[in-house]
Amino acid sequence: MNDNKEKLLVSARKEFLEKGFEKASLRKICTDAGLTTGAVYFFFQDKNGLFGAVVEEAVSKIQEIILRHFESEAQESFAEYQHTEDDHDAFTEELISALYYYYDTVLILLTKAQGSEYENFVDSVINMVDQQYQKVAAIYASAYPDKKINEYVLHWFAHLHINAFTHLITHEPEEQKALQLIRPIMNYLIQGWTDLILTDKSV
Amino acid sequence: MNDNKEKLLVSARKEFLEKGFEKASLRKICTDAGLTTGAVYFFFQDKNGLFGAVVEEAVSKIQEIILRHFESEAQESFAEYQHTEDDHDAFTEELISALYYYYDTVLILLTKAQGSEYENFVDSVINMVDQQYQKVAAIYASAYPDKKINEYVLHWFAHLHINAFTHLITHEPEEQKALQLIRPIMNYLIQGWTDLILTDKSV
Amino acid sequence: MNDNKEKLLVSARKEFLEKGFEKASLRKICTDAGLTTGAVYFFFQDKNGLFGAVVEEAVSKIQEIILRHFESEAQESFAEYQHTEDDHDAFTEELISALYYYYDTVLILLTKAQGSEYENFVDSVINMVDQQYQKVAAIYASAYPDKKINEYVLHWFAHLHINAFTHLITHEPEEQKALQLIRPIMNYLIQGWTDLILTDKSV
Amino acid sequence: MNDNKEKLLVSARKEFLEKGFEKASLRKICTDAGLTTGAVYFFFQDKNGLFGAVVEEAVSKIQEIILRHFESEAQESFAEYQHTEDDHDAFTEELISALYYYYDTVLILLTKAQGSEYENFVDSVINMVDQQYQKVAAIYASAYPDKKINEYVLHWFAHLHINAFTHLITHEPEEQKALQLIRPIMNYLIQGWTDLILTDKSV
DNA sequence: TATGAATGAGATTTCATTCAT
DNA sequence: CATGAATGAAATCTCATTCAT
Numbered sequence: 001m002n003d004n005k006e007k008l009l010v011s012a013r014k015e016f017l018e019k020g021f022e023k024a025s026l027r028k029i030c031t032d033a034g035l036t037t038g039a040v041y042f043f044f045q046d047k048n049g050l051f052g053a054v055v056e057e058a059v060s061k062i063q064e065i066i067l068r069h070f071e072s073e074a075q076e077s078f079a080e081y082q083h084t085e086d087d088h089d090a091f092t093e094e095l096i097s098a099l100y101y102y103y104d105t106v107l108i109l110l111t112k113a114q115g116s117e118y119e120n121f122v123d124s125v126i127n128m129v130d131q132q133y134q135k136v137a138a139i140y141a142s143a144y145p146d147k148k149i150n151e152y153v154l155h156w157f158a159h160l161h162i163n164a165f166t167h168l169i170t171h172e173p174e175e176q177k178a179l180q181l182i183r184p185i186m187n188y189l190i191q192g193w194t195d196l197i198l199t200d201k202s203v
Numbered sequence: 204m205n206d207n208k209e210k211l212l213v214s215a216r217k218e219f220l221e222k223g224f225e226k227a228s229l230r231k232i233c234t235d236a237g238l239t240t241g242a243v244y245f246f247f248q249d250k251n252g253l254f255g256a257v258v259e260e261a262v263s264k265i266q267e268i269i270l271r272h273f274e275s276e277a278q279e280s281f282a283e284y285q286h287t288e289d290d291h292d293a294f295t296e297e298l299i300s301a302l303y304y305y306y307d308t309v310l311i312l313l314t315k316a317q318g319s320e321y322e323n324f325v326d327s328v329i330n331m332v333d334q335q336y337q338k339v340a341a342i343y344a345s346a347y348p349d350k351k352i353n354e355y356v357l358h359w360f361a362h363l364h365i366n367a368f369t370h371l372i373t374h375e376p377e378e379q380k381a382l383q384l385i386r387p388i389m390n391y392l393i394q395g396w397t398d399l400i401l402t403d404k405s406v
Numbered sequence: 407m408n409d410n411k412e413k414l415l416v417s418a419r420k421e422f423l424e425k426g427f428e429k430a431s432l433r434k435i436c437t438d439a440g441l442t443t444g445a446v447y448f449f450f451q452d453k454n455g456l457f458g459a460v461v462e463e464a465v466s467k468i469q470e471i472i473l474r475h476f477e478s479e480a481q482e483s484f485a486e487y488q489h490t491e492d493d494h495d496a497f498t499e500e501l502i503s504a505l506y507y508y509y510d511t512v513l514i515l516l517t518k519a520q521g522s523e524y525e526n527f528v529d530s531v532i533n534m535v536d537q538q539y540q541k542v543a544a545i546y547a548s549a550y551p552d553k554k555i556n557e558y559v560l561h562w563f564a565h566l567h568i569n570a571f572t573h574l575i576t577h578e579p580e581e582q583k584a585l586q587l588i589r590p591i592m593n594y595l596i597q598g599w600t601d602l603i604l605t606d607k608s609v
Numbered sequence: 610m611n612d613n614k615e616k617l618l619v620s621a622r623k624e625f626l627e628k629g630f631e632k633a634s635l636r637k638i639c640t641d642a643g644l645t646t647g648a649v650y651f652f653f654q655d656k657n658g659l660f661g662a663v664v665e666e667a668v669s670k671i672q673e674i675i676l677r678h679f680e681s682e683a684q685e686s687f688a689e690y691q692h693t694e695d696d697h698d699a700f701t702e703e704l705i706s707a708l709y710y711y712y713d714t715v716l717i718l719l720t721k722a723q724g725s726e727y728e729n730f731v732d733s734v735i736n737m738v739d740q741q742y743q744k745v746a747a748i749y750a751s752a753y754p755d756k757k758i759n760e761y762v763l764h765w766f767a768h769l770h771i772n773a774f775t776h777l778i779t780h781e782p783e784e785q786k787a788l789q790l791i792r793p794i795m796n797y798l799i800q801g802w803t804d805l806i807l808t809d810k811s812v
Numbered sequence: 813t814a815t816g817a818a819t820g821a822g823a824t825t826t827c828a829t830t831c832a833t
Numbered sequence: 834c835a836t837g838a839a840t841g842a843a844a845t846c847t848c849a850t851t852c853a854t
Contacts, residue, residue, distance in 0.1 A: 004814085022225065026849065036815050038851080043813095047849065114223075114317065152384045156370055163366060167359055181355050188399050196391050207838075229824065239840055241826080246838090250824070410834080428631065432828065442836050444830080449834095453828065520629075520723065558790045562776055569772060573765055587761050594805050602797050613817075635845065645819055650846070652817090 005043045007033040013054050016108050021051055022115035051116045055109050058102035059121065065094050066125065070132045092186055093179065099165060100175035110166050122162065130158035140198055147198040154197050161189060208246045210236040216257050219311050224254055225318035254319045258312050261305035262324065268297050269328065273335045295389055296382065302368060303378035313369050325365065333361035343401055350401040357400050364392060411449045413439040419460050422514050427457055428521035457522045461515050464508035465527065471500050472531065476538045498592055499585065505571060506581035516572050528568065536564035546604055553604040560603050567595060614652045616642040622663050625717050630660055631724035660725045664718050667711035668730065674703050675734065679741045701795055702788065708774060709784035719775050731771065739767035749807060756807040763806050770798060 011032035015024045026047060030037050044050040069091040099106050113119045137149045164185050172178045214235035218227045229250060233240050247253040272294040302309050316322045340352045367388050375381045417438035421430045432453060436443050450456040475497040505512050519525045543555045570591050578584045620641035624633045635656060639646050653659040678700040708715050722728045746758045773794050781787045 002813090025847085027847095037849090038816075039814055041850075115226075150387070152375065153387065155374065156367075156388065159370055160363070160366075163363075164359075167362055171358065172355065184353070184356065184399055184402075185359065188395055191398075192391055195394075196387055199387075228822085230822085240824085241841070242839055244825070244827090408834090431826085433826095443828090444837075445835055447829075447831095521632075556793070558781065559793065561780065562773075562794065565776055566769070566772075569769075570765070573768055577764065578761065590759070590762065590805055590808075591765065594801055597804075598797055601800075602793055605793075634843085636843085646845085647820070647847080648818055650848090656845070 002043070004033065004035055004039065008035065008040065008043060008050070009054055012050050013104055013108065016051065016054060016112055017104055020112040020114060021047075021119075026050075048117050051113070051118065055105050055113075055118055055121075058098075058105040058109065059118070061098050061102065062095070062106075062125070063128075065091070065098055066128055069094075070128070073132070073136070088186070088190075089183075092182060095165065096168075096175065096179055096182060099169050100178065103169070103173075106169055110170060122166065126158050126162050129161055130155055133158050137197060144198060146201050148201045150197055150199050157189065157192060157197060160192075164189065207236065207238060207242070211238065211243065211246060211253070212257060215253050216307055216311065219254065219257060219315055220307055223315040223317060224250075224322075229253075251320050254316070254321065258308050258316075258321055258324075261301070261308040261312065262321065264301050264305070265298070265309075265328070266331075268294070268301055269331055272297075273331070276335070276339070291389070291393075292386075295385060298368065299371075299378065299382055299385060302372050303381065306372070306376075309372055313373065325369065329361050329365050332364055333358055336361050340400060347401060349404050351404045353400055353402050360392065360395060360400060363395075367392065408449070410439065410441055410445065414441065414446065414449060414456070415460055418456050419510055419514065422457065422460060422518055423510055426518040426520060427453075427525075432456075454523050457519070457524065461511050461519075461524055461527075464504075464511040464515065465524070467504050467508065468501070468512075468531070469534075471497070471504055472534055475500075476534070479538070479542070494592070494596075495589075498588060501571065502574075502581065502585055502588060505575050506584065509575070509579075512575055516576060528572065532564050532568050535567055536561055539564050543603060550604060552607050554607045556603055556605050563595065563598060563603060566598075570595065613642065613644060613648070617644065617649065617652060617659070618663055621659050622713055622717065625660065625663060625721055626713055629721040629723060630656075630728075635659075657726050660722070660727065664714050664722075664727055664730075667707070667714040667718065668727070670707050670711065671704070671715075671734070672737075674700070674707055675737055678703075679737070682741070682745070697795070697799075698792075701791060704774065705777075705784065705787055705791060708778050709787065712778070712782075715778055719779065731775065735767050735771050738770055739764055742767050746806060753807060755810050757810045759806055759808050766798065766801060766806060769801075773798065 008029065012024075012029045014032070015029045019025070024047075026040055027037050029050075030039055033039075040047075040050055044053055069087075072087065109118060109121050113121060133154050137154055141147060141149055164182065168178050168182060172181060211232065215227075215232045218232045218235070222228070227250075229243055230240050232253075233242055236242075243250075243253055247256055272290075275290065312321060312324050316324060336357050340357055344350060344352055367385065371381050371385055375384060414435065418430075418435045420438070421435045425431070430453075432446055433443050435456075436445055439445075446453075446456055450459055475493075478493065515524060515527050519527060539560050543560055547553060547555055570588065574584050574588055578587060617638065621633070621638045624638045624641070628634070633656075635649055636646050638659075639648055642648075649656075649659055653662055678696075681696065718727060718730050722730060742763050746763055750756060750758055773791065777787050777791055781790060
C-alpha cells in the first residue's frame with residue numbers, strides 16, 4: 001500500500017481519537033502526515049471516506065466474528081443449543097481479542113464517531129444482536145408454549161450484551177484482565193435470558 | 204418570566220434536540236423565536252449558558268431525587284437495609300416520573316449534550332451511584348467476612364443501573380409502559396448484586 | 407449632584423482606567439453602578455459623553471493652570487522674563503499638584519483615551535505649549551538679532567516639557583517624590599532652551 | 610514569495626496604518642487584496658500573525674542595530690568610552706536610516722500596535738536602552754566615587770533617547786532633514802548624562 | 813501523485829445604542 | 834428617573850472542499 005496513504009491513516013486515527021470525527025481537522029491530519037491538505041482528496045473521497053478507511057478493517061472483522069457466531073448458532077437444533085456454552089465462550093474470547101487488537105480504532109468507533117457515517121455503528125451491531133436474539137427467543141418460545149417473550153427486555157439484553165463489551169474496552173485497557181472480567185458478566189447475562197426474557201403467558 | 208426568553212428557551216430546546224449542542228445554530232434558534240441573533244446574549248451568558256437554562260431544572264430535579272434516595276439509604280442499619288425494597292420501588296418510580304416529566308430535556312441531556320458543560324452529566328450521575336454502591340458494598344462486605352468485592356463489576360453495575368433508565372427513556376416514549384418495563388429489570392439488577400458483586404474470597 | 411450619576415462616574419472611571427475607552431463596556435459600568443444599561447443615556451449623550459464627564463474637571467483644571475501661566479508670562483517684558491524662575495517653579499508645582507490630585511483621571515487621559523474625543527488631549531496641550539514657546543522664542547530672537555530659532559527643536563521641547571510630566575505621573579505614584587524628581591529635569595530643560603533652540607544664524 | 614501573500618501584506622500595512630491594529634478590519638484587508646476573508650488564515654496564523662508578518666523585518670532590524678551597538682560599547686574600556694562619539698554618531702545614523710527605510714512599518718509599530726503582540730515594542734526597546742544605561746552609569750560611578758546615580762533620571766533618559774527618535778519619525782518625514790535635526794538633540798542628551806544623571810553624593 | 817492556494821459559508825460573540833414603558 | 838429588552842452591524846475565525854498545476 002502507498003506510503004503516504006498509510007501515513008495519512010495513522011495520523012488520522014490519532015486525530016480522530018483525540019478530537020472525535022467532527023472536531024478533527026483535516027489540515028492537522030495532513031500536516032502531521034507530512035502532506036498538504038489536498039492530499040486527502042486523492043486517496044479518499046472526503047473526510048467521511050478517510051474515517052471509513054481508518055475504521056473499516058476493524059468494522060468488518062467485528063461484524064464477521066459476530067455474523068459467524070450467529071450462523072453457527074443458527075445451524076444448531078434447539079437440543080444442541082443448550083450445550084453451546086463453550087461456543088459462547090469461544091465467541092466472547094474471539095470478540096475481546098479483536099476489540100483489543102484494534103484497540104484505538106474500536107475506541108474511535110465507540111466514542112468518537114459522532115457525525116461520521118459510522119456514528120450508528122454500535123446501534124447497528126446491537127440491531128444484529130437483537131435480530132439474532134429474536135430468532136433464538138422464537139426457538140425458546142416454541143419449546144415452552146406457556147411462555148411468552150418480553151420484547152423490550154429482549155432489546156435491552158441485546159443492548160446490554162454489547163454494552164458489556166463497550167464498557168469493558170473503555171474502562172480496562174489490558175486484554176488479559178478484560179477476559180477475566182467479562183466471564184462472570186456473561187454468565188450473569190445468560191442467566192437473565194431464562195429469568196427475564198421468557199415470562200409466563202398467564203401474567 | 205419574559206415572553207421572549209421563554210420563546211428562546213422553547214426553540215433552543217427544539218434545536219438542541221434535533222442537532223445536538225454543537226451543531227445547533229444560535230441564528231436558527233433566534234430566528235425561530237422571532238428575535239435577532241444577539242438577543243440570546245441579553246438573556247444568557249452564551250451558548251453554553253442557554254443550554255444550561257434549558258436543562259437546569261431537570262438536572263437539579265434528577266440530582267435531588269437521587270441524592271435524597273441515597274441519604275435515606277445511608278440512615279438505615281444493615282438489618283433494615285434488607286427490607287428497603289419498597290423504598291427502592293418508590294425511588295424508581297419517582298425517578299421515572301421525573302425523567303418523563305422532562306422528557307425532551309432528558310433526551311437532550313442523555314444524547315445531545317456533547318460539547319456543552321453538561322456533556323459529563325450522565326457520567327457524573329454514574330459516579331454518584333458508584334460512590335453509593337461502594338458504601339453499600341462495604342456494609343455487605345463487613346456482614347459477610349468471607350466475601351470480597353469485585354470492584355469492576357461494582358462499577359459496571361452503577362453504569363448498568365443508570366443505563367437501564369437511559370435505555371428506557373430513549374426507547375419507550377410512554378411513561379406507563381416504562382414503569383411496567385423497569386420493574387423486572389430492577390429486580391434482575393438487585394439479584395446481580397448478591398450474585399456478582401460479592402464473590403468468595405477463596406477464589 | 408444626583409447619586410446615581412455619581413455612581414456611574416465612579417465605576418466608569420474605574421472601567422476606563424482598567425480597559426481603556428474602547429474596550430470599556432457600558433454594560434459593565436452600569437452593572438457595577440447598580441444600574442442598567444440604558445441609564446447612561448439619561449445622564450449622558452453617549453459613551454463619549456460619559457468619558458467626557460469623567461475627565462472634564464481634570465481637563466479644565468489642567469488647561470486653566472497652563473493658560474494662566476502663559477498669560478502671566480505674556481504680560482512680562484523681556485527683561486522681567488529673565489527672572490521668572492520662581493514663577494516657573496510655582497507653575498510646575500501647581501501642575502504637579504493638579505496632576506496628582508486627579509491621579510486616576512490623568513492616567514486615563516494620558517494612556518487610556520484612545521478612541522475617545524479626548525484621544526488628542528496630550529497633543530492639544532503640547533500644541534498650547536508649542537504656541538507659547540513660539541511667542542517666547544520670538545521675544546528671544548528679537549533680543550538676539552544674530553540668532554535664529556530652530557523650529558523643530560522648539561516643537562520637540564514643547565513635547566519634552568509635557569513628556570516630563572507624563573513620564574513622571576506614569577512612573578512615580580507619590581507626589582512628594584515626583585516634586586523632587588521634576589526639579590532637576592526642569593532645569594535641564596531650561597538650559598536646553600538657550601543652548602539648543604537659539605542657534606547662530608551664520609550656521 | 611507568493612503574489613497574493615504580498616498583496617495581503619501590503620493592504621494590511623495600509624489598513625493597520627490607517628486604523629490601528631484593533632480597529633483594522635480583516636475583511637477590508639482581504640477585499641482590498643482581492644481575496645476572501647479566510648485567505649488570511651492560509652498564510653498567517655491569525656490577525657496577530659498577520660501583524661507580525663507586517664512588522665517583523667523592521668523589528669528585528671531595529672533590535673539588531675541596537676544590540677550590536679550595545680555590544681560594541683560593552684567591549685570598550687572606560688578610557689576608550691570617552692572617545693566613542695564617532696561610534697555614537699554612526700549608530701544614530703544607522704538607526705535613523707533603518708527607521709526611515711521601514712517608514713510606514715515603524716509608524717505602525719510606534720503608534721498603531723495597541724492590542725497586538727507588539728504593543729510593548731517601544732517599551733521593550735526602552736528597557737534595552739535602560740539596561741545599557743545602567744551598565745554605563747555603573748562604570749561612570751566607579752570612576753567618580755563622590756558621585757551617585759539618579760535612578761529615575763536615568764530611566765527618563767532611556768525614555769528620552771528613544772523618544773527623540775520616535776518624535777522625529779512621527780514629525781519629520783524626510784530622512785535627510787531628520788539626520789540634521791537629530792544631531793544637536795543627541796548632543797544635548799549626552800550633555801545631560803554628565804549634568805543630570807551623576808549628582809554629588811553630598812547632596 | 814500531490815501541492816498550494818483560495819473559497820465561501822457558517823459559526824459565536826460583542827456592543828453601543830434605542831425606545832417603549 | 835430608570836428599566837429591560839432587543840437590535841443590527843460588525844468582528845474574528847474555522848473548515849471541508851476544490852482545482853489548476
